[in-house]
Amino acid sequence: MAEITLQDIIKEENLVYKKSKVMTDNTLSYCPGCGHGTAHRLIAEVIEELGIQSETIGVSPVGCSVLMYNFLDIDMQQAAHGRAPAVATAIKRIMPEKYVFTYQGDGDLAAIGTAETIHACNRGENITIIFINNGIYGMTGGQMAPTTLEGMPASTCPFGRDIELMGNPLKMTELVANLAGVYSVSRHSVHTPRNVRKAKKAILQAFESQKLKRGVSFIEIVSNCNSGWKLTPRKANEWMEENMFPFYPLGDIKVDGQLVTK
Amino acid sequence: MEKELRLMKGNEAIAEAAIRAGADAYFGYPITPQSEVIEYLMAQQPHKRTGMVVLQAESEVSAINMIYGAAACGRMAMTSSSSPGISLKQEGISYIAGAELPCLILNVVRGGPGLGTIQPAQSDYFQSTKGGGHGDYRLVVLAPASVQEMYDSVELGFDLAFKYLNPVMVLADGIIGQMMEKVELGEQKVRRTPEEIIKQCPWATTGKPESRDHNIITSLDLVAANQEKFNIKLQAKYKEIQDKEVRYEMINCEDADYILVAYGSSARLSMKAMDILRAKGIKVGIFRLITLFPFPSKQLFELADKVKGFLAVEMSAGQMVEDLQLAVQFKKPVKHFGRFGGVIPSPEEIADALEQKIIGG
Numbered sequence: 001m002a003e004i005t006l007q008d009i010i011k012e013e014n015l016v017y018k019k020s021k022v023m024t025d026n027t028l029s030y031c032p033g034c035g036h037g038t039a040h041r042l043i044a045e046v047i048e049e050l051g052i053q054s055e056t057i058g059v060s061p062v063g064c065s066v067l068m069y070n071f072l073d074i075d076m077q078q079a080a081h082g083r084a085p086a087v088a089t090a091i092k093r094i095m096p097e098k099y100v101f102t103y104q105g106d107g108d109l110a111a112i113g114t115a116e117t118i119h120a121c122n123r124g125e126n127i128t129i130i131f132i133n134n135g136i137y138g139m140t141g142g143q144m145a146p147t148t149l150e151g152m153p154a155s156t157c158p159f160g161r162d163i164e165l166m167g168n169p170l171k172m173t174e175l176v177a178n179l180a181g182v183y184s185v186s187r188h189s190v191h192t193p194r195n196v197r198k199a200k201k202a203i204l205q206a207f208e209s210q211k212l213k214r215g216v217s218f219i220e221i222v223s224n225c226n227s228g229w230k231l232t233p234r235k236a237n238e239w240m241e242e243n244m245f246p247f248y249p250l251g252d253i254k255v256d257g258q259l260v261t262k
Numbered sequence: 263m264e265k266e267l268r269l270m271k272g273n274e275a276i277a278e279a280a281i282r283a284g285a286d287a288y289f290g291y292p293i294t295p296q297s298e299v300i301e302y303l304m305a306q307q308p309h310k311r312t313g314m315v316v317l318q319a320e321s322e323v324s325a326i327n328m329i330y331g332a333a334a335c336g337r338m339a340m341t342s343s344s345s346p347g348i349s350l351k352q353e354g355i356s357y358i359a360g361a362e363l364p365c366l367i368l369n370v371v372r373g374g375p376g377l378g379t380i381q382p383a384q385s386d387y388f389q390s391t392k393g394g395g396h397g398d399y400r401l402v403v404l405a406p407a408s409v410q411e412m413y414d415s416v417e418l419g420f421d422l423a424f425k426y427l428n429p430v431m432v433l434a435d436g437i438i439g440q441m442m443e444k445v446e447l448g449e450q451k452v453r454r455t456p457e458e459i460i461k462q463c464p465w466a467t468t469g470k471p472e473s474r475d476h477n478i479i480t481s482l483d484l485v486a487a488n489q490e491k492f493n494i495k496l497q498a499k500y501k502e503i504q505d506k507e508v509r510y511e512m513i514n515c516e517d518a519d520y521i522l523v524a525y526g527s528s529a530r531l532s533m534k535a536m537d538i539l540r541a542k543g544i545k546v547g548i549f550r551l552i553t554l555f556p557f558p559s560k561q562l563f564e565l566a567d568k569v570k571g572f573l574a575v576e577m578s579a580g581q582m583v584e585d586l587q588l589a590v591q592f593k594k595p596v597k598h599f600g601r602f603g604g605v606i607p608s609p610e611e612i613a614d615a616l617e618q619k620i621i622g623g
């Protein structure tokens with residue numbers, strides 16, 4: 001049998017996966033195993049598939065994903081910590097025909113930016129909010145987040161989150177689902193191919209629903225922070241399944257403006 | 263064409279000016295003594311008049327970040343507030359300066375610190391002219407002294423903001439915001455089309471076409487050397503503003519022995535004080551600051567050769583006087599007279615202060 005060379009394999013018919021042209025060639029700044037990169041890729045693929053690269057404006061947060069604008073080849077603004085929904089509100093109101101999304105961590109969206117999140121959702125801004133919940137402040141070195149689970153250690157609760165001292169973890173997603181201005185809410189993860197496919201479908205629907213002008217589409221992605229959690233990538237994903245998912249269950253929370261009853 | 267004259271409050275005049283200037287957006291949060299700005303806008307329904315977006319935000323923090331979002335799309339965006347609300351906006355203002363975005367911010371100053379009072383004051387001079395938020399940045403600061411100047415500050419402010427890609431602050435006070443005067447209104451300008459905006463602001467996040475790289479609006483650069491380079495560029499911009507954009511008015515300074523230096527309401531009150539003193543045979547002139555940054559340091563330095571002394575008149579415990587002292591550089595005595603915490607000085611008090619602190623002192 002003749003020897004097969006690399007050139008024989010790199011052919012159009014053998015192509016199973018290609019980097020989205022909406023992703024730039026810049027190297028991601030994330031830790032190996034981190035969910036942020038996968039979430040970025042899904043957004044890029046959705047923008048490419050919908051053919052809306054020239055019509056999409058993204059807003060990056062303060063957090064590990066602050067540099068998202070270097071990774072997505074679309075016009076983007078970097079917002080102050082927690083203020084992305086206010087920034088996105090203005091962009092969308094000024095250019096209602098554009099697709100506008102925010103991408104925010106749990107500290108950004110559910111602590112310092114609580115007011116902006118709730119009010120943008122309640123006003124029913126026609127935007128997509130992608131909420132990356134890793135239960136910790138990744139960027140600043142693993143401090144407690146509003147979403148840190150009971151008993152979960154972080155650098156500002158080294159003995160684990162004590163509810164009496166530190167209050168309860170916040171289910172921001174369930175909270176915004178109850179607001180009249182919110183059209184769809186679902187919770188996903190990006191740690192297995194199956195979950196990635198589901199998350200991508202939700203992101204696609206969220207962008208499409210901006211055309212309907214029915215309000216906010218809110219997608220939470222429960223993600224890992226292996227550095228902050230001080231676990232290997234594989235262990236972090238296992239820990240996420242065992243501990244995060246029971247408290248932050250995956251699935252639809254609001255569909256077509258109706259709360260899903262379980 | 264016949265002039266269009268109207269009797270208006272300063273706050274209403276600036277709101278009408280924003281609509282007529284073809285502004286694209288206003289975002290604000292109510293606070294006395296400037297709530298008439300958003301009330302007037304809402305009553306005018308500018309979305310019907312010109313397509314301008316007006317939104318009452320959930321806080322001043324949110325409002326200034328909406329301004330960031332709109333300005334980053336190349337839009338003419340304006341916000342207004344009064345002292346405590348302006349304090350809340352400072353992080354956002356710093357981001358806007360750091361991202362080099364144009365916008366207009368009105369501060370109708372009230373007495374502080376803290377919740378202070380709702381009465382007029384000029385005690386936010388330091389905050390406006392020295393930065394206010396974090397980092398080495400400057401605002402262009404305009405100080406209107408009449409309702410007409412409130413109106414005119416919109417076009418001038420937006421012109422400067424877009425020319426220098428820098429936030430511009432209109433620093434008024436409760437008197438200018440609340441008092442009614444005759445205003446000559448300008449013509450309604452047509453708002454720029456999206457195509458015109460893209461042409462004027464090629465840096466704006468208006469959606470990336472195939473033909474250009476993606477536009478990024480950010481104030482972040484994690485490499486210290488790059489951040490320093492950027493800061494040097496900012497400083498060069500402020501120097502250019504200092505060289506080119508100083509605005510002031512000199513009233514009766516030709517023969518004057520003494521100069522009252524003031525801005526806004528204090529300048530109006532000083533006019534009466536000047537009349538009182540001139541009636542007594544004391545030759546007094548007024549140097550009215552129109553831009554607070556850039557400060558007319560050179561002009562005051564030169565004027566110091568021709569006069570015997572300066573009195574800074576301001577409704578604060580002494581803020582602008584520091585810039586005056588720096589400008590005059592000990593050539594002549596510089597003293598301060600102020601009432602503050604919401605108290606408005608009388609012209610007689612100002613006249614007395616000049617006689618006692620400068621002539622007698």
Ligand SMILES: Cc1ncc(C[n+]2csc(CCOP(=O)(O)OP(=O)(O)O)c2C)c(N)n1
Nearest residue numbers: 062063064081105106107108136137138139
């Ligand atoms: C006003 C302000 N406060 C605090 C910070 C510091 N800070 C930067 S990122 C961050 C938390 C980020 O956590 P999260 O939003 O969960 O995102 P992650 O990094 O985990 O993706 C904090 C507190 C800041 N930059 N600005």
Ligand code: SF4
Nearest residue numbers: 031034064138225226
């Ligand atoms: S610190 Fe955590 S959230 Fe940040 S890149 Fe690393 S793993 Fe991801």
